[in-house]
Amino acid sequence: MRHLHYAQILAFVLFVGSCAVEEERPITVRGSDTMVAIGQKWAEIYMQKFPEATIQVNGGGSGTGISALINGIADICQSSRPMKQRERDIIRRKYGRDVIEIPVAKDGIVVYVHESNPLSEISIRQMKDIYTGKIRSWKELGWEDRPIVIYGRENSSGTYEFFKKCVLDGEDFDARVQTLPGTGAIANAVAQDKYAIGYGGIAYSRGIKLLAAKATDDSPAVAASETTIADNTYPISRELYFYLVREPKGRIRAFIDWVLSDEGQFLAIAEGYFPIRPINSREYLSNRLLP
Amino acid sequence: MSSTPASSTAVPTSPKVNQTAKWLDRLAQRFISGVALVSISIILLILFFTFKEAQDVFLDAEVRKEVLPTLFSTNWQPISDSPKYGVIPLFIGTLKTTFIAMVIAVPIGILSALYAVMFAPKWIKEILKPSVELVAGLPSVVIGFFALVVLSGWLQDLTGSSFRLNALVGGVAISLTVVPIIFTISEDALSAVPQSIKEASYALGATEWETAFYVVLPAAYPGIFASILLGLGRAVGETLIVLMATGNAAITSWSVLDSTRTLTATIGAEMAEVVFGDPHYNVLFLIGTFLFLFSMMLNLVAEFYIKAKLLKSFRGM
Numbered sequence: 001m002r003h004l005h006y007a008q009i010l011a012f013v014l015f016v017g018s019c020a021v022e023e024e025r026p027i028t029v030r031g032s033d034t035m036v037a038i039g040q041k042w043a044e045i046y047m048q049k050f051p052e053a054t055i056q057v058n059g060g061g062s063g064t065g066i067s068a069l070i071n072g073i074a075d076i077c078q079s080s081r082p083m084k085q086r087e088r089d090i091i092r093r094k095y096g097r098d099v100i101e102i103p104v105a106k107d108g109i110v111v112y113v114h115e116s117n118p119l120s121e122i123s124i125r126q127m128k129d130i131y132t133g134k135i136r137s138w139k140e141l142g143w144e145d146r147p148i149v150i151y152g153r154e155n156s157s158g159t160y161e162f163f164k165k166c167v168l169d170g171e172d173f174d175a176r177v178q179t180l181p182g183t184g185a186i187a188n189a190v191a192q193d194k195y196a197i198g199y200g201g202i203a204y205s206r207g208i209k210l211l212a213a214k215a216t217d218d219s220p221a222v223a224a225s226e227t228t229i230a231d232n233t234y235p236i237s238r239e240l241y242f243y244l245v246r247e248p249k250g251r252i253r254a255f256i257d258w259v260l261s262d263e264g265q266f267l268a269i270a271e272g273y274f275p276i277r278p279i280n281s282r283e284y285l286s287n288r289l290l291p
Numbered sequence: 292m293s294s295t296p297a298s299s300t301a302v303p304t305s306p307k308v309n310q311t312a313k314w315l316d317r318l319a320q321r322f323i324s325g326v327a328l329v330s331i332s333i334i335l336l337i338l339f340f341t342f343k344e345a346q347d348v349f350l351d352a353e354v355r356k357e358v359l360p361t362l363f364s365t366n367w368q369p370i371s372d373s374p375k376y377g378v379i380p381l382f383i384g385t386l387k388t389t390f391i392a393m394v395i396a397v398p399i400g401i402l403s404a405l406y407a408v409m410f411a412p413k414w415i416k417e418i419l420k421p422s423v424e425l426v427a428g429l430p431s432v433v434i435g436f437f438a439l440v441v442l443s444g445w446l447q448d449l450t451g452s453s454f455r456l457n458a459l460v461g462g463v464a465i466s467l468t469v470v471p472i473i474f475t476i477s478e479d480a481l482s483a484v485p486q487s488i489k490e491a492s493y494a495l496g497a498t499e500w501e502t503a504f505y506v507v508l509p510a511a512y513p514g515i516f517a518s519i520l521l522g523l524g525r526a527v528g529e530t531l532i533v534l535m536a537t538g539n540a541a542i543t544s545w546s547v548l549d550s551t552r553t554l555t556a557t558i559g560a561e562m563a564e565v566v567f568g569d570p571h572y573n574v575l576f577l578i579g580t581f582l583f584l585f586s587m588m589l590n591l592v593a594e595f596y597i598k599a600k601l602l603k604s605f606r607g608m
Contacts (some may be wrong), residue, residue, distance in 0.1 A: 060563070061563055062342050063563075063566070064563065067567075073382060146453070149453060149454060149455070154539070154560045154561065155369060155370040155560075155561060156560060156561050156563055156565070160370070160372070164370075172371050172375075173368070174370045174539050175366065175367070175380070175542050175543075176540050176542055176550070177540055178454070178456060178538035178539055178550045179538075179539040179540065179552075179560065180538075180539070181534065181535075181560065185439075188456070189456070192443075192444065192455065192457050195453065196455075240441055271471045
């Protein structure tokens with residue numbers, strides 16, 4: 001008898017608890033480390049505007065976010081790479097539907113060098129030759145005869161995979177490439193190292209020189225900027241995604257709509273990313289809608 | 292000590308008290324051995340789990356086919372169209388940083404312990420010990436950051452190396468964590484050398500210096516040896532410092548001025564994103580198994596060696 005009592009009380013408590021959780025459960029966003037900064041900014045401003053909303057944003061990497069989405073721990077997964085076929089298949093099996101993919105911002109991958117480097121532009125072929133070890137000295141790019149110190153991301157990062165696919169055509173990185181955790185660490189290392197080269201998002205770019213990129217050796221050099229990335233003239237850009245396993249409804253829907261609105265897209269620019277479509281950012285700056 | 296008959300007569304002996312005491316005694320014994328068993332079994336479970344995740348490298352035909360042909364090559368390219376799992380550069384990386392760390396830490400640790408025990412005035416000793424222990428308390432992320440930002444610049448100016456982050460920077464930074472281990476344990480071993488031995492040496496006309504080097508140091512040798520082994524274990528297992536300070540390029544080179552990638556840094560950098568159950572995942576656990584066995588072996592040798600030798604040498608004298 002007593003056991004039954006306990007069971008009933010427990011069931012009741014769980015029931016009440018689950019109702020409360022259903023009402024006030026925060027929106028959980030997990031995934032890419034590249035996108036943590038922008039995700040947290042979106043959440044912060046959104047919660048300021050709509051105090052009844054709670055949004056939790058965590059990093060851990062695109063892969064971590066995708067597995068959290070699959071396991072139902074996250075409502076939204078932020079990913080800096082498109083989902084792989086294997087991951088899409090798992091979701092179709094488990095949820096009986098295709099994953100929902102929403103591009104929410106764009107990111108340009110920029111190659112940077114030390115401030116004192118005379119180089120101002122670089123072609124994708126040259127990047128490839130440097131990162132696969134065919135070009136070893138700055139002399140071949142018209143500078144001093146000093147070895148190039150090459151920095152890159154760890155092979156767990158989405159940026160690494162993107163660079164490998166788009167710039168190296170899937171070839172392996174040279175073993176000499178020094179890997180550092182995080183684009184910030186690479187920017188910092190390049191800033192301290194006169195003969196260094198590194199790549200990463202434009203979001204972290206203080207104290208170093210960004211090189212304009214040329215799609216082929218003969219094509220014009222294009223500097224990464226809001227317009228060149230939004231209209232795809234800058235050759236190395238990628239989309240950043242939200243992934244969901246259920247049709248967004250209610251508060252999740254409202255949040256995503258706001259992220260895609262001009263205001264949300266302007267925030268992406270303020271954080272050093274790029275909007276998915278050209279927007280009139282000056283209007284937002286002058287209206288001081290945002291901090 | 293408490294079991295000598297002399298002390299037991301002091302306790303009033305009523306049969307009932309005796310019974311309760313015995314019962315309590317047994318309970319305490321059971322409890323303590325239970326706690327000890329739990330910690331031993333946790334270690335065994337960790338070893339078991341690590342090995343279980345690694346075993347596919349040898350047992351699963353498909354994984355074996357992908358991993359084994361390249362496992363002993365010099366090419367570490369786990370994320371690739373044709374993945375290569377060559378662990379040789381990683382082993383070389385660990386050997387290089389460990390070697391540098393030990394070359395720096397062993398003399399500094401032992402000599403400063405000898406100084407503290409034999410020569411230092413009391414007030415210096417009182418400053419020296421706590422400050423070395425303070426260094427031991429520094430989190431490795433702090434040391435790693437220091438190495439990345441400050442030490443790497445100094446060493447590059449000094450050596451003129453073309454890589455700012457290299458094995459030397461990592462090794463020097465690791466030595467900061469190894470010195471306190473060697474110092475503390477050596478200091479204990481040196482202080483434990485009986486006063487009578489030193490006095491005998493002085494009585495035979497040896498100077499302080501001769502006594503320190505030819506009498507006290509050899510007498511404490513087993514303890515010092517153990518301290519070196521434990522320091523070695525720390526140097527091999529250090530992850531965060533090498534991850535931050537060595538540049539992590541998997542180059543097969545014995546030069547200490549080249550960037551280098553260690554076994555631990557590889558696990559630290561790649562485990563978070565690796566696809567569960569992938570051959571890459573299995574290889575990372577294989578590396579983990581190796582590191583585990585290696586440090587367990589070091590600790591066991593240190594433990595048994597110190598027990599067998601140190602005690603025997605003192606009794607023998």
